[in-house]
Amino acid sequence: MPAENTQPKYRQIADYLRRGILDGTYPAGQPLPSEEALAKQFGVTRPTVRQGLTELRASGLVEVIMGRGTFARSPHSRPSMTRPRGVRRKRSGGYAEADEIQWTEAEEAIATRTDAPLALADLLRVPPGEPLYTYDVLQTAGPTFRQLHRTYVPFSILVGTKYEDEAPPPAPQLYAALADLGHELHFTEYLRPRMPLPDQAQALRLPEGVPILTILRVTANEHDKPLALEEFQLPGDDLELSYPL
Numbered sequence: 001m002p003a004e005n006t007q008p009k010y011r012q013i014a015d016y017l018r019r020g021i022l023d024g025t026y027p028a029g030q031p032l033p034s035e036e037a038l039a040k041q042f043g044v045t046r047p048t049v050r051q052g053l054t055e056l057r058a059s060g061l062v063e064v065i066m067g068r069g070t071f072a073r074s075p076h077s078r079p080s081m082t083r084p085r086g087v088r089r090k091r092s093g094g095y096a097e098a099d100e101i102q103w104t105e106a107e108e109a110i111a112t113r114t115d116a117p118l119a120l121a122d123l124l125r126v127p128p129g130e131p132l133y134t135y136d137v138l139q140t141a142g143p144t145f146r147q148l149h150r151t152y153v154p155f156s157i158l159v160g161t162k163y164e165d166e167a168p169p170p171a172p173q174l175y176a177a178l179a180d181l182g183h184e185l186h187f188t189e190y191l192r193p194r195m196p197l198p199d200q201a202q203a204l205r206l207p208e209g210v211p212i213l214t215i216l217r218v219t220a221n222e223h224d225k226p227l228a229l230e231e232f233q234l235p236g237d238d239l240e241l242s243y244p245l
Helices: 009-022 035-042 046-058 118-124 173-180 198-204
Strands: 062-065 069-072 081-084 087-089 095-097 112-115 131-141 145-154 186-194 212-220 226-235 239-242
Touching (some): 009 035, 009 046, 035 046, 046 062, 118 145, 118 212, 118 226, 145 198, 198 226, 212 239
Antiparallel strands (some): 062 069, 087 095, 131 145, 145 226, 186 212
16 A cells, blocks of 8 residues: 655655656746646645645746746756857957847946955956946846847056046957957856846846856956956856857
């Protein structure tokens, strides 16, 4: 005789749906059974069903669409978009992203002064607290693509240049400005996933349980001296990044 399942009912519901999503019973994008049907199947109330669904939302396995229901999101399905990463020099002398997406800024990026925190100071190889020019902007492309883009430029690398008394342009225009100062540029990116802060989730329009991809891009010169740092925040639910090796 099989042992009786002593787990709370909401967890039994979560486990049942999780198995169905992972084994393909509920394919990605397909609706799950309604709260009413699950409540009847497990002999519980609808709040108990919602508690089980909350567990799955937190792990990114389901998405609730207002007015339509709850839909499966499989971790094994291929994302709908692949974005190549990298920066290339154009014949005109400017620089362009490898994915060639044309981003529109939700509002003009304005330079503000910030002090380098410890983690960024380490990447920029400047003392913690060194003043930086900082730009923040929400960028959109088409009806669905959104990203948060922040640019940091240390004051110290601008000493003795025309930007000593005026703010340099934000990236990607910054690349051409640095090249015009005589630097030969190369780039390194650091990638990690994490859960978004509330304001980031709101700006990127992320459903509950969806992580973001945080990319730190360091621009350095031919002597491997860091000149600038960028931070990109991208939705991590239906996107993969590709890097040439």
